[in-house]
Amino acid sequence: xxxxxxxxxxxxxxxxxxRQFLEKATCAVAVAGVAAAAxxxxxxxxxxxxxxxxxxxxxxxxQIPVGEVKTVEWQSKPVFxxxxxxxxxxxxxxxxxxxxDPQTDEERVxxxxxxxxIGLCTHLGCVPNKKPxxxxxxxxxxxxxxxxRVLRGPAPKNxxxxxxxxxxxxxxxxxxx
Ligand code: FES
Numbered sequence: 001x002x003x004x005x006x007x008x009x010x011x012x013x014x015x016x017x018x019r020q021f022l023e024k025a026t027c028a029v030a031v032a033g034v035a036a037a038a039x040x041x042x043x044x045x046x047x048x049x050x051x052x053x054x055x056x057x058x059x060x061x062x063q064i065p066v067g068e069v070k071t072v073e074w075q076s077k078p079v080f081x082x083x084x085x086x087x088x089x090x091x092x093x094x095x096x097x098x099x100x101d102p103q104t105d106e107e108r109v110x111x112x113x114x115x116x117x118i119g120l121c122t123h124l125g126c127v128p129n130k131k132p133x134x135x136x137x138x139x140x141x142x143x144x145x146x147x148x149r150v151l152r153g154p155a156p157k158n159x160x161x162x163x164x165x166x167x168x169x170x171x172x173x174x175x176x177x
Pocket of ligand 1: 121123124138140142153155
């Protein structure tokens, strides 16, 4: 008795080892292709060298008179460096801020004489104007005190803090605590 042609084809299963090898090889090639295609995008997300260089900024604060604010740029944002008067400091230390974003003055300064904050309104990012009692945002009327704490909205948060340190009594380093 002879084995028919059709029996011969259907009864012999495909070799499992060979199939698995082919599947794994195909997957490996696909993963390598995706990685190669994605690399330029991933690489472009790394900060550029000039950005890294500007991640810290040294500021000479020796020429900022008491009661005055100096605005400097740090990481493309304005930073207010405010040399507070003793009266302003005492008033801010006695206040606990507003109910919008309560915070003590002590939590916001390294040295009570100096307030260092990002100079952008926390509502939609306008630059607030300095007033004797703090800052006023001309865009929608938010008010901040001399500790940068929001007293009246729509701003939802106090002026943002940033990492900084005193290199000496005359020098600040922005961007590194
Ligand atoms: S951006 Fe300042 S109140 Fe809207």
